[in-house]
Amino acid sequence: MKATRNTTAKTTILEIIKNSAVALSHTEIQTLSHTICDRVTIYRVLDRLVREDIIHKIVNLDGTIKYASCHHAHNEIKHTHNHIHFSCEKCHLVTCLEHVEPTFDLPPNYQVNEVNFTLSGLCPNCL
Amino acid sequence: MKATRNTTAKTTILEIIKNSAVALSHTEIQTLSHTICDRVTIYRVLDRLVREDIIHKIVNLDGTIKYASCHHAHNEIKHTHNHIHFSCEKCHLVTCLEHVEPTFDLPPNYQVNEVNFTLSGLCPNCL
DNA sequence: ATTATTAACGCAACATTGTTGCATTATAAA
DNA sequence: TTTATAATGCAACAATGTTGCGTTAATAAT
Ligand SMILES: [Mn+2]
Ligand SMILES: [Mn+2]
Ligand SMILES: [Zn+2]
Ligand SMILES: [Zn+2]
Numbered sequence: 515m516k517a518t519r520n521t522t523a524k525t526t527i528l529e530i531i532k533n534s535a536v537a538l539s540h541t542e543i544q545t546l547s548h549t550i551c552d553r554v555t556i557y558r559v560l561d562r563l564v565r566e567d568i569i570h571k572i573v574n575l576d577g578t579i580k581y582a583s584c585h586h587a588h589n590e591i592k593h594t595h596n597h598i599h600f601s602c603e604k605c606h607l608v609t610c611l612e613h614v615e616p617t618f619d620l621p622p623n624y625q626v627n628e629v630n631f632t633l634s635g636l637c638p639n640c641l
Numbered sequence: 642m643k644a645t646r647n648t649t650a651k652t653t654i655l656e657i658i659k660n661s662a663v664a665l666s667h668t669e670i671q672t673l674s675h676t677i678c679d680r681v682t683i684y685r686v687l688d689r690l691v692r693e694d695i696i697h698k699i700v701n702l703d704g705t706i707k708y709a710s711c712h713h714a715h716n717e718i719k720h721t722h723n724h725i726h727f728s729c730e731k732c733h734l735v736t737c738l739e740h741v742e743p744t745f746d747l748p749p750n751y752q753v754n755e756v757n758f759t760l761s762g763l764c765p766n767c768l
Numbered sequence: 769a770t771t772a773t774t775a776a777c778g779c780a781a782c783a784t785t786g787t788t789g790c791a792t793t794a795t796a797a798a
Numbered sequence: 799t800t801t802a803t804a805a806t807g808c809a810a811c812a813a814t815g816t817t818g819c820g821t822t823a824a825t826a827a828t
Contacts, residue, residue: 517803518805519803519804519805520795521794521805521806524805540785540786541785551806552807552808554786554787554788554806554807555806558805559805573702573703573759575757577704577814577815578704579704598747611747611748614746614747614748615745616743616744617745618743618744618758621738621765622765624760624762624763624765625763625768626761626762627730627761627762628702628760628762629759629761630758630759630760631743631756631758632700632757633753634753634754637751638748638751641752644774644825644826645776646774646775646776646823646825647824648775648823650777667814678777679778681777681778681779681816682777682778684816686776689776704786706814
């Protein structure tokens, strides 16, 4: 069994992510947290939160990784993040489009465990 | 007007990418090229090839970036790479599924310039 | 074939991002 | 309160990507 602990680092970082309307990178979280803990701790807390399915990871088109909180029901057995993420080229904000779930026909004999859909362009605010 | 030159670095790197059945990272290309040129040159050649729409960039789920050649008609006006990429968790090969193009309904007022669809799991060889 | 232009390169130095080991701290259970 | 160990801080390291600048070489002009 797991025995994950509620530390101040974890709660503060989670609060920052939850209060943000957009997905945040490790560095952005570090800036927003005003050195509440070490840089390494942020990495480890983020890993933990992802493993616990409290937040999810988004890979941007430039390879940078962002984190956003999970806004869906947590009682689902199979918990997937198959929605689209939009990365604005002007304001650089990454947003979860949670209701946009793409459909596609995969060839046989592929087992999908994880997905990442990212679009980039101009968001409504910058268009 | 552009005046891009055909250097040995560019042709060798392009050959490596074209001869590969799977997408390759910068480091993989460096290894395969047997130090034909500097590490920095590979970065610059890859940028150039992407800008010229000869290869395309794939962002993997772990944030690593891979490159694959463009296998479609080059006379299209608007040249997009909206196919799915599959990243195998066991053999770590990244493959272009060029005929799998997802469909989705975006909310209004989004202008899409670039897309990246990546799945990870087990490929037919590893299943 | 020779010369001129400048894209492309090599090298060094640097920045950013993420990882690992280990001693110390603090959370939660006993 | 005591105890077990998850979590942290720190330092050191590795990987990846970027920038500046003097030099080289591809291409066009002569
Ligand atoms: Mn979720
Ligand atoms: Mn293409
Ligand atoms: Zn925007
Ligand atoms: Zn495989």
